[in-house]
Amino acid sequence: MDTPTALLDVTRMQRNIQRMQGRASTLGVQLRPHVKTHKCAEVVAAQIAAGATGITVSTLKEAEYFFAQGIRDILYAVAMAPHKLPQALALRREGCALTLITDSLAGSKAIVDFGRLHAETFAVMIEIDCDGHRSGVKPQDPRLLEIARLLGTSLAGVLTHAGESYGLDTPQALQAIAELERARCVAAAERIRAAGMPCAQVSVGSTPTALSAVSLEGVTELRAGVYAFFDLVMHNIGVCHLDELALSVLTTVIGHQPEKGWIITDAGWMAMSRDRGTQAQKRDFGYGQVCTETGEPIDGLLLSGANQEHGVAQFQGKKVDVVAQFPLGTRLRILPNHACATGTQFDSYSAVLENGDVQVWERLRGW
């Protein structure tokens, strides 16, 4: 196997998928995995086989790709840009049950006007801002009902994403934000219903809140993405153990700076991505946790620096004879900060099956 390579431990991945599906069952909601993490047909197939009822996508290209592979029920969870409506229309005309989202009157009007022109009733969910993280209309905002009225028969429900959960790292705080995510999204649905409009779908989720929620009363579906692979950011948040991380980068030692204790690897930022998601967390893993070739974390050895095709691995707080212990040509594996960002640096995964066989699983990218 050449290096750098994105290795996917399929046994761990399957366990992660089962775990999240089990959460959804226990909480009495459907699971709609976000495929933006992996963008891979084989992973989607595993999620569907485990019980997922549809998928969430971050680009219309993903929608087209996975629809072509037989997935019909697709939620495009980024506020609809008016110029992308012809692409969405084409998908619906081919039979894709594509749902759009919006959080503004201007956005809703663009969708409804375009639909009217083309005799298409789009399915649209209103994005709710539950935590000030990014997009969405607040549940109590007067615009919520105006948007709902404007959408009329296109209104499919409400959706939210507690992105602020990524900044937390205690079970108590995560439970609290999961409850806030649930309560505010349900409150928005109830305001819409109280105004005499139907609001069938109530969709919430992020990996940290999905794994922390005690109740999802009033919610119909759960969305989460990174759980299929997990990563060091999720480990720092406290929702997975290191031995649950399914994605790693296989690399080769290509040099040393013996006096500094540096091991130079052929995995730099082009392989790991520039994501430094653990920088502000309780443990900063640099550009990744270095493991042996078989995946055992090497205590204190982090990828502390990265240039385009060079990584610098270094022991934290101890002196090691790196040339003797990690000679030229040694294979290592690096656990990434952020699986979504590292995955996208590769065109495929080397998927290691439970029996040790390795398959090439292609990965979508771009727009």
Place this chain on the structure above:
Amino acid sequence: MDTPTALLDVTRMQRNIQRMQGRASTLGVQLRPHVKTHKCAEVVAAQIAAGATGITVSTLKEAEYFFAQGIRDILYAVAMAPHKLPQALALRREGCALTLITDSLAGSKAIVDFGRLHAETFAVMIEIDCDGHRSGVKPQDPRLLEIARLLGTSLAGVLTHAGESYGLDTPQALQAIAELERARCVAAAERIRAAGMPCAQVSVGSTPTALSAVSLEGVTELRAGVYAFFDLVMHNIGVCHLDELALSVLTTVIGHQPEKGWIITDAGWMAMSRDRGTQAQKRDFGYGQVCTETGEPIDGLLLSGANQEHGVAQFQGKKVDVVAQFPLGTRLRILPNHACATGTQFDSYSAVLENGDVQVWERLRGW
């Protein structure tokens, strides 16, 4: 044009290429552009047309790709991993004048032994550490001569890269590090020659030092990469003006948080990359400088936050009615921190020619 799209201003690119080629001519050295920034055949063609004598690559895949397009003289400027030698051999057997690099006895021995086994005399340069930045053997290190002796007839010269120049931002400091890069690399060559071995090539370079060197006496060739596009990191270092940046990301406004003054764009980190290279520089541009659709920088408007497919643009230190001034669907352009990292997020550039025509220029990626 759909968004996000990587726009390449070909007029600016041509000017940047001419500028660097002019530097090489003035300094009396050959120019071997590093193609890792753009990985694009049309850009290489422009560099060769301007006078470049060969190219530098960061992966053997780049070497294969550009050799297939007629570039014969190729330097692979990452320390050779022994397991990649069969790939290098295949390239040489096909007629590619491929040069490898090494900075260790173990690496040299692997190359020489493999070459002996296959009756191939590889061309190898010794990497010199001029500034403690990353790889390389110090000019005064006893290993330098041992490596040179081991390489024997394979020894093609010495090479260095003053990566520490990226941390500087005054003309004086840049001139000083350019001189240090030159002097230490020349010193290494002279030590080898003094020991009775030939050392034909003396190769130095980085964009900041290439644009700052006063003399390159004793040097035979200059390597630089990012200068073809430039970026905000180079602007902060002081080697280019904002209106010389050739690469930008075209994006669409997909929403707002009016109370916070947030403009939500469809260029998030998937388009911009996670590179925050200006974070520690004299001006932190967040994830990029926002411009109008035609490329005029909008004073104080930065892409301050980024999720996978969402950017958050925000004015620094002033209150603006963002909904009125940047309504849904508005097109904007974003100048990136780091052209190498942003470029790789795309499979092609939309190359805007001087006459306004737009061509799709493909881009290589992966390994």
